[in-house]
Amino acid sequence: MRFKKPSKRQPVSIEEVFLEPKNQKLVVYLPPTIKELLEELARNSEVKTNTCVLYLLVKQLKELGLLK
Numbered sequence: 929m930r931f932k933k934p935s936k937r938q939p940v941s942i943e944e945v946f947l948e949p950k951n952q953k954l955v956v957y958l959p960p961t962i963k964e965l966l967e968e969l970a971r972n973s974e975v976k977t978n979t980c981v982l983y984l985l986v987k988q989l990k991e992l993g994l995l996k
Contacts, residue, residue: 966982989995
């Protein structure tokens with residue numbers, strides 16, 4: 929898996945990611961930098977969609993106790 933050269937953008941804090949339930953689905957508002965990272969992961973892995981990458985990310989955050 930290849931990643932783009934890191935840009936000089938500031939890192940995104942976890943507080944900038946908002947989660948809310950909507951029609952029994954998880955709606956996530958992502959800053960552009962996180963959205964770009966998800967798209968890059970989806971392009972360069974066996975996972976084919978941003979939603980799948982996001983699901984895996986949320987699952988890991990829950991396992992770590994960072995999300996309920």
